[in-house]
Amino acid sequence: MKRLVILGAGTAGTMMANHLRPKLKKTEWEITIVDQEETHYYQPGFLFLPFDLYTEEQVKKDGRDFIPKGVKYVQQSIDKILPEEKKVVLQKNEITYDLLIIATGSRISPEEVEGMLDDNWYKSVFDFYTFEGALALRDKLRDWEGGKLVVHITEMPIKCPVAPLEFTFLADSYFQKKGMREKVDITYVTPLSGAFTKEVCSSKLGYLLEEKNVNLETDFAIERIDNECKKIIDYAEREIDFDLLVTVPTNMGDQCIERSGFGDDLNFVPTDPRTLQSKVHPDIFVIGDATNVPASKAGSVAHFEAETLTDNILRYIDGEPLKEEFDGHANCFIETGHNKALLIDFNYEQEPVEGTFPFANVGPLKLLKESTFNHWGKLAFRWIYWNMLLKGIPIPFVGRNMSLKGKKINKNYSYGNSISRS
Incomplete structure (x- = not known):
C-alpha cells in the first residue's frame, strides 16, 4: 500500500482530496490529509463580516464534512517535512509518504x-484576513463615530490582492448607508505605484x-507604527495619521516550511509554475497559497x-511526463459597493482584459466593468464554494x-511568454 499525504485541509488541500480519492485505487493508495484546525472557513467571506453583510455561521463549517470517504483525517499541527526521508513530523507522531502535496x-x-x-491591536488597529480580526473589526465599526480610516497593505504578495480595495469600497458604501460618510476620511495606502496590483x-x-472620495498614498513601505501618536511611518519617514487602521500584515507561508528549511524568504515553497511540482x-507537489x-x-x-495538479499526480504515478500547462489563470470579483x-x-x-465571461460575446458577466450582475456573481460564489468547488465538482x-x-487584448498589457516552462 502506497501513501499519499496532503498537508492542509483548507481550500486547496480539500479539493485535492476530493479530486484524487475517486481516481486512486483504494487497494493501492492510502490518502491522508493533515490539518490542525477543525473549522473550515470561507475566507472570502471575511471581507463581508465587518459590514454585517455575512453572519459568522455563513463563513465557517466543520472541515471534516468536506473530506471524502476513504480519506484518513489527522488533526495535528505540522512540525516539519523531511524530504529525503519521505517523512512528516507531526505534533504527536510521524507519518511517511510516497507522494506529498x-x-x-x-x-x-x-x-x-x-x-x-x-x-x-484589535482596538484601533485591525486586520480582516482572519476570522477573529474580521469579527473584532465588525464590533468596532458598529459603534465607531468616524475619523481618519486608513486601509493599508504592508507588502506583496497577499491572499486575494483585490480584497483591501474591496474593503475600501464597501466601507464607503457602509458609511453612506449609516448617514455618516462625511465624518469619515478614507485613505488607501499601498506599497505599489498604483491602487491595483x-x-x-x-x-x-x-x-x-x-469617485468615492478616497485618498491614495502609493509607494509606502511601512517601517513601523507609532501607536501613541497613531501614525504609520515608512522607511523614508513619511507619516500618515489614523484613528482607525485596517491593515493587511505581511503574508507568509506556514512556519512548518521554515522549520523544514526549504522555503523562500516568506516561507513559500519553490514550485514549478507550469507543473506545480516542487523544486x-x-x-513533493505544491498547490494554492503555499506555492511561490x-x-x-x-x-x-x-x-x-x-x-x-490532479492530472500531473496521476501522470507521475504512471511514470509519464508532467503537463506543463498551468497558465496562472485567475478570475476575481471586485466588490465596488452599492451592490x-x-x-x-x-x-x-x-x-486583465475587457470582454465577456464565461461565454464569448454573450457573457453574461462583463469584464473590467461595474455591474449589479457581477455583484450577484460574487455573492453566488459562496454557494458554489461550499457545494461544488470544495467537493471537486467542475x-x-x-x-x-x-x-x-470574446476578449479585447491590449498588447500594451500583455507580457508574452514571460514564465519559463522549464
Missing part, C-alpha cells in the same frame, strides 16, 4: 512590523477612488491549479486555462 496556505504575520502587535486595472479603474524534491508561483493567491487560482462589482480575468502572460463553462475568446 503541500497545501499549507499562508497566514498573516503582524509581528513583522514594529508596533503592529502593540496594545492597539495590475497596471491595466490601475489605468482603467482608478476613477473609482476619485525541493520530485515526490507568480499567480494571484486567490481561491480561483487554487481551483484551476487543482485540475492540472455592484467588477470581474477581472488574467493569467501569467495576460493582464464549475460549468469555466476552464482551467484562460480563454481569450
Whole structure:
C-alpha cells in the first residue's frame, strides 16, 4: 500500500482530496490529509463580516464534512517535512509518504512590523484576513463615530490582492448607508505605484477612488507604527495619521516550511509554475497559497491549479511526463459597493482584459466593468464554494486555462511568454 499525504485541509488541500480519492485505487493508495484546525472557513467571506453583510455561521463549517470517504483525517499541527526521508513530523507522531502535496496556505504575520502587535491591536488597529480580526473589526465599526480610516497593505504578495480595495469600497458604501460618510476620511495606502496590483486595472479603474472620495498614498513601505501618536511611518519617514487602521500584515507561508528549511524568504515553497511540482524534491507537489508561483493567491487560482495538479499526480504515478500547462489563470470579483462589482480575468502572460465571461460575446458577466450582475456573481460564489468547488465538482463553462475568446487584448498589457516552462 502506497501513501499519499496532503498537508492542509483548507481550500486547496480539500479539493485535492476530493479530486484524487475517486481516481486512486483504494487497494493501492492510502490518502491522508493533515490539518490542525477543525473549522473550515470561507475566507472570502471575511471581507463581508465587518459590514454585517455575512453572519459568522455563513463563513465557517466543520472541515471534516468536506473530506471524502476513504480519506484518513489527522488533526495535528505540522512540525516539519523531511524530504529525503519521505517523512512528516507531526505534533504527536510521524507519518511517511510516497507522494506529498503541500497545501499549507499562508497566514498573516503582524509581528513583522514594529508596533503592529502593540496594545492597539484589535482596538484601533485591525486586520480582516482572519476570522477573529474580521469579527473584532465588525464590533468596532458598529459603534465607531468616524475619523481618519486608513486601509493599508504592508507588502506583496497577499491572499486575494483585490480584497483591501474591496474593503475600501464597501466601507464607503457602509458609511453612506449609516448617514455618516462625511465624518469619515478614507485613505488607501499601498506599497505599489498604483491602487491595483495590475497596471491595466490601475489605468482603467482608478476613477473609482476619485469617485468615492478616497485618498491614495502609493509607494509606502511601512517601517513601523507609532501607536501613541497613531501614525504609520515608512522607511523614508513619511507619516500618515489614523484613528482607525485596517491593515493587511505581511503574508507568509506556514512556519512548518521554515522549520523544514526549504522555503523562500516568506516561507513559500519553490514550485514549478507550469507543473506545480516542487523544486525541493520530485515526490513533493505544491498547490494554492503555499506555492511561490507568480499567480494571484486567490481561491480561483487554487481551483484551476487543482485540475492540472490532479492530472500531473496521476501522470507521475504512471511514470509519464508532467503537463506543463498551468497558465496562472485567475478570475476575481471586485466588490465596488452599492451592490455592484467588477470581474477581472488574467493569467501569467495576460493582464486583465475587457470582454465577456464565461461565454464569448454573450457573457453574461462583463469584464473590467461595474455591474449589479457581477455583484450577484460574487455573492453566488459562496454557494458554489461550499457545494461544488470544495467537493471537486467542475464549475460549468469555466476552464482551467484562460480563454481569450470574446476578449479585447491590449498588447500594451500583455507580457508574452514571460514564465519559463522549464
